Amino acid sequence: MAGFTGRHRELAALDDLAGGEPGRRTAVVISSVSGTAGVGKTALVVHWAHRWRGRFPDGQLYVDLRGYDPAAPLTAHDALATLLEAVGVSSAELSAGVEERAARWRSETADRRLLIVLDNAASVEQVRPLLPGTASCLVLATSRDSLAGLVVRHGARRLDLDLLPAADAYELLRLLIGVRVDAEPEAARLLVERCARLPLALRVAAELAAARPGTSLAGLASELADEQRRMHLLGGDGGDPRTDVSAVFSWSMRHLTPVAARLFRLFGLHPHTDFEAYAAAALAGTDVSAARSTLELLARKHLVQPLGDGRYGMHDLLRAYARSLATDAAEDDPRAALGRLFDHYLATAADAMDTLHPAEAFRRPRIAPPGTATPDLSDPGVARAWLDVELDCLTAVARHAAEHG
Known part of the structure; x- marks a missing residue:
């Protein structure tokens, strides 16, 4: 998965998080992975969850809370329905209230070893009802917000993702584009800086390069020199707002x-x-x-x-x-x-x-x-x-x- 290229330090931090045997822990372990839009939070967490799936034999659950999407955020009420149905509770058995669903969720997870990914959270209030009550579970929550309340009240461990180091951003671009980077290394490095070492922007630029094989990387980097032109070119294909850098930034502004x-x-x-x-x-x-x-x-x-x-x-x-x-x-x-x-x-x-x-x-x-x-x-x-x-x-x-x- 290209989005976590170079995240060795962050992966090691998550490895430390899950270091102990689930049966020996005394409280549910929570990690809050935060960072700016497009920095690769979801890619990192999903990759790490795949690596550690063997430690959680009762399954891995993923919920996109849509906290920073163009659509309305997923309510805790609906997120609990998704989680409860994933562990075998039928829709007919679901209670109407959030507190009742949260209590049922804690009961259902009491004897399970689950890895739960709560992606794209808008706030602590959106996450808190979804927390299991058992130390056998591990929760990874991602957000553009620091989710400080999870740290203060629930003992979450905080991991902030920074922009990719220059060398790792270059390797990501090389992975996405291939031999063209080897042919124009200096232009590729300039392209990395024009994309601010942001994984989302690098992926959009790589797709732009692939769609324009006749344009050199130096030519593309030159086009990106102008700020207004840069934001236009990094707008993705126009059909998916999740690949439009400006649109992704705009969802942060709404909060x-x-x-x-x-x-x-x-x-x-x-x-x-x-x-x-x-x-x-x-x-x-x-x-x-x-x-x-x-x-x-x-x-x-x-x-x-x-x-x-x-x-x-x-x-x-x-x-x-x-x-x-x-x-x-x-x-x-x-x-x-x-x-x-x-x-x-x-x-x-x-x-x-x-x-x-x-x-x-x-x-x-x-x-x-x-x-x-x-x-x-x-x-x-x-x-x-x-x-x-x-x-x-x-x-x-x-x-x-x-x-x-």
Whole structure:
């Protein structure tokens, strides 16, 4: 199965999860496998379940909870019906209520050794009624959400899937395309980066390459250089929304609050690849505390990636998708949002320079305070550290401002 290429570390983590004999465990083991859209969660879990099927002689059960599908999510009521019927309970015997079905499910699984895959969950509430009550069962739940409640309340072990490492993404493309990758290795590596090392995007690009045998990989990578063209080309065959990268991303957006969706869109306007809460607050024109809370929510939904020290980023395809949304959104003026962001960087950089070189302050132009909060840079060490961390960002901002007036 191509989707889990290079996931050796993650497979080993799941192996550790099932390490003990089911009969010796004291509680049902639950693993929450989370990650951004298209990163290969289902492929990994299904592959691992196939490898370990011998440890669960009473069967393996799979339910797609449709939490991030275009159709309505599967309710716990209907999911329990599917699970109960799979273990031999007839539809005529099913109780009407969710709690009664959940109790029957726990009873039916009490003496069974089952591996249960709950794929594509929208929330903890969708998963919780489906949990068996016996330590002989193992549950794997996948979601774009971190499902933190499963960890806190049910002791689930959390496994976050990142983008494929570059070498593994290259091998996946080679597996999908074959000798054309060997013939154009540098173009293939560029194609991997244009697809942000996202398995879904790589599979769509591979299918595109197969459908256009007369186009070189270098030519295809060149077409993908333009962001708008890239999102169009990675739209799959047009008949299956599950192979359309933009459509798959859009299903994550449906689960966001309006505030979080707005901030995600605005991130697409940022000229640099990473940012922190003060910059987020400037883009949105809000206070830092609210921006920080929204960033944490977006991180739980795997729409931004925590980079440490309070900074966040997103991979290139998500950035391109966010930018397309920001450009089309009627409720925000992109130029006004960037104006707030640039005012923030200009004022904060000026504060840092005034702290480090106060005697030369008269040589610099006076900078009006921005409309949003800035960090306290009155300490020289903090001011210098801020300049060091933000150097690449300030360069990108200056370049963007010069190129766009």
